[in-house]
Amino acid sequence: MINNENKVLTEAVFYTLLALYSPLHGYGIMQETEKMSNGRLKLSAGTLYGAISTMLDKHWIKALPSEEESRRKEYRITELGKSIVKAELARLEELVENGKKIIE
Amino acid sequence: MKKIVRKIFFVWEYEKEEQWLNEMSKEGWELVKASFRKYQFESGIPNEYTIRLELLDKSLNSKESTSYLNFLKETGIEMVGECKQWIYLRCKTADGGFEPNNRALYNLTHVLKIQEFISKTKNRLVALIAISMCGLLIMNHLEPSNFADFISGVCTGIALSTSIVTLSFYPFSKRTNEKVKAAINELYTCE
Numbered sequence: 001m002i003n004n005e006n007k008v009l010t011e012a013v014f015y016t017l018l019a020l021y022s023p024l025h026g027y028g029i030m031q032e033t034e035k036m037s038n039g040r041l042k043l044s045a046g047t048l049y050g051a052i053s054t055m056l057d058k059h060w061i062k063a064l065p066s067e068e069e070s071r072r073k074e075y076r077i078t079e080l081g082k083s084i085v086k087a088e089l090a091r092l093e094e095l096v097e098n099g100k101k102i103i104e
Numbered sequence: 105m106k107k108i109v110r111k112i113f114f115v116w117e118y119e120k121e122e123q124w125l126n127e128m129s130k131e132g133w134e135l136v137k138a139s140f141r142k143y144q145f146e147s148g149i150p151n152e153y154t155i156r157l158e159l160l161d162k163s164l165n166s167k168e169s170t171s172y173l174n175f176l177k178e179t180g181i182e183m184v185g186e187c188k189q190w191i192y193l194r195c196k197t198a199d200g201g202f203e204p205n206n207r208a209l210y211n212l213t214h215v216l217k218i219q220e221f222i223s224k225t226k227n228r229l230v231a232l233i234a235i236s237m238c239g240l241l242i243m244n245h246l247e248p249s250n251f252a253d254f255i256s257g258v259c260t261g262i263a264l265s266t267s268i269v270t271l272s273f274y275p276f277s278k279r280t281n282e283k284v285k286a287a288i289n290e291l292y293t294c295e
Binding site (some may be wrong): 011041047049 | 249
């Protein structure tokens, strides 16, 4: 599916989707995001929880089956999620390209 | 050293309450337990913890709330107290506290949750006023008796006190509406 609704992802969502190219649990996503952004983006637990539940509803990510229900869950990006990331990347590239053209 | 403080904050004073708890934390009083009107502190390192008040969508024992609290625990946020659906959370200040990534969105969600809670309560109060008014009308049509007088008195009492409480919510509603609008305006420009 293409990003035909002209969606703009939040930073938190974009980085979470990137982090979930390999399976991670909530805290892992926070650490990975901080690492990727060189410490600039620290996801707050509330923001991440909201982002994860919304992305699960949209099927951008899925929860991996865990043995115990209440233990910490791991998540992974879906094919739909990957297409969303690609569309967002194209949009970001357009922004950067146009920004550079005018400013430089 | 332990310290118990009894203090009353109304629902709409959650910001004041949070501020007070964080000031206590800065003075080295760590909140270890909280319930309605009663706060228990222990002396510790000043400003070690940041406190946040949150309103849960569902009751504390529901599956949704449990999974939310488990998630928070995993990231180092503990629940130290509860009062119905309000929860008191604490997080090490050094870990960045509770600072949300999107302040406007956070404010909006928070205020809307509280508004929902208030409007539910207000609806119940209005229903209570209506019921006691009906009771009053019925009693007025009965033969005068001690019983009818007593019930009328009770109904009048309930109707009057509930009306006062309901009216006291109005300035609060106005303020929350302004907060919602401010947060939406913010969202026009920034994430």
